Amino acid sequence: MTDAPSYGFDTLQVHAGARPDPATGARQVPIYQTTAYVFRDAEHAAALFNLQEVGYIYSRLTNPTVAALQERIATLEGGVGGVCCSSGHAAQIMALFPLMQPGRNIVASSRLYGGTVTQFSQTIKRFGWSAKFVDFDDHAAVAAAIDDDTRAVFCEAIANPGGHITDLDAISAISDAAGIPLIVDNTSATPYLCRPIEHGATLVVHSTTKYLTGNGTVTGGCVVDSGKFDWRANDKFPSLSQPEPAYHGLTFAETFGPLAFTFHGIAIGLRDLGMTMNPQAAHYTLMGIETLSLRMDRHVQNAQTIAKWLQDDPRIDDVTYAGLDSSPYAHLVPKICPKGAGALFTIAVKGGYDACVKLVDSLEIFSHVANLGDTRSLVIHSASTTHRQLTADQQKAAGAGPNIVRLSIGIEDARDLIADLDQALTKAVG
Structure with missing residues (x-):
């Protein structure tokens, strides 16, 4: 599309990256x-392998269907390029791979999806990397955690599971002062509700499995490059700023400018890590994104209605939805997520662990699954599932204590969802 920035979100979510097939007109x-x-x-083959010409070589690296999805997501996020991969977890490793070396660390929010906490606290140690987990509401603590070996700051725009909103402007100011990139997981918000690059993010990662696809059919991930970070400003990122031996001394930052990270992600990240998105998954996600804004409006509307109802229910101790006036994050919604606080939040159920398990088992419309962002409403008891591998302190810090149930509100009739929660709470609590 020409002059794409002039088009509205609803137009871009349908058309960005999609052109009639030149061979068939499809x-x-x-x-x-x-x-x-x-x-x-x-x-021609030599030029492609030398990165002197852009084109298709092998589908581990590039594929036309996947390329269309990369362009669409990057356009919606306001980035210069994107790299799609096999899952959200793969996207996190893909984002860190060009930045890290043995002995380096990242500063990460303590409010992250449980699998991410495990990946950062355990798995990345095998690469010689480490993570420092900090409460990102404490901006001074975030700044203090950054040291000479820190190579990235990582957070979620809307945190999973509690729906807490990160003050991205404040965090990006800290990362900018330290000369390191801010990586924002925008899975729970999507670019419709939040555009982290506009708040200073360097890279945006997604589990495309969730709201972008929206129908629970395929897994996928994406890393979006803002194109705004100067990788040559210091010597912290040699993979991007120094000659690359595998390409006869080519320097990514010098050769590709704002697209340095994107080209590195394809030419080295996908080449060597092989976390490739398959074209059928890309196709499903492309179709899902076509209705993203319509779905997100309904998700937010339903979440607002249900959170207000739960807040007034005596069987519930607490509701963490940032869209409630009572939330300590309510003041951030107009700035960070002006179209709504998303549809993911937790509830603290009277009766603790046993009541939570009974509640989950008693719901009929809500599906008990380890996923979020589906058109269907979903429920899970995080402490016994997604956050089970964490310590009790880590669970509490992440907002996934034993008395907590996570709700992902779908696009069904809100009255039916309330009725389902009501009957299940009666069975679980009385």
Whole structure:
């Protein structure tokens, strides 16, 4: 699309990255179910492998269906490029890979999805990396945690599971002062509710499995590059600012400018890590994004209605939804998420662990699954599932204590969802 920034979100979510197929005229992006691509000649093949020409080589690296999705997500986020991969967890590693070396660390929010906490506290140690977990409401503590070996700051725009909103402007000011990138997981908000790059984020990561696809059919991830970080400003990021031996001394930052991170993610990240998104998954996600704004409006409307009802219910001790006036994060909604506080939050149930388990087992419309962002309403008891591997202190810090149930509000009739919660609470609490 020409002059894409002039188009509105609703137009871009349908058209960005999608062009009629030049061979057939097909209007929907085809599923290019192919492993490899025929080169015009030997000179063309050499140019592609030398990164002298952009094109398709092998589907571990690039695929036309996946490329369309990368362009669409990057456009919606206001970035210069994107790299799609096999899952949200893969996207996190892809985002860190060009930045990190053995002995380096990241400063991460203590309010993260349980699997991310495990990945950062345990798995990345195998690469010689480490993470410092900090309460991102305490800006002084975030700044104090950054040291000479810190290579990134990481948080979620709307935190999973509690729906807490991060003051991205304040956090990006801290990362900018330290000369390191801010990575924001925007899965729970989507670019419709929040555009982290406009608040100073360097990179945005997504689990496209969730709201972007919206129908619980495929897994996927994406890293969006803002194109605004100067990788040559210091010597902290040699993978991007120094000659790359695998490409005969090519320097990504010098050769590709604002697209340095994106090209590195494809030419080295996907080449060597191989966390490739398959074209059918990309196709499903492209179709899902076409209705993103419509779905998110309904998600937010339902979440607002249900959170208010739960807040007044005597069987509930607390509701963490940032869209409630009583929330300590309510003042951040107009600034960070002006179209709504999302549809993910937790409730503290009277009766503790046993009541939570009974509640989950008694719901009929809500599906008990380890997912979020579906059109269907979903429920899970995080302490016994997604956050089970964490210590009690980590669970509490993440907002996933034993008396907490996470709700992902779908697009069904809100009255039916309230009735379902009511009957289940009666069985669980009385």
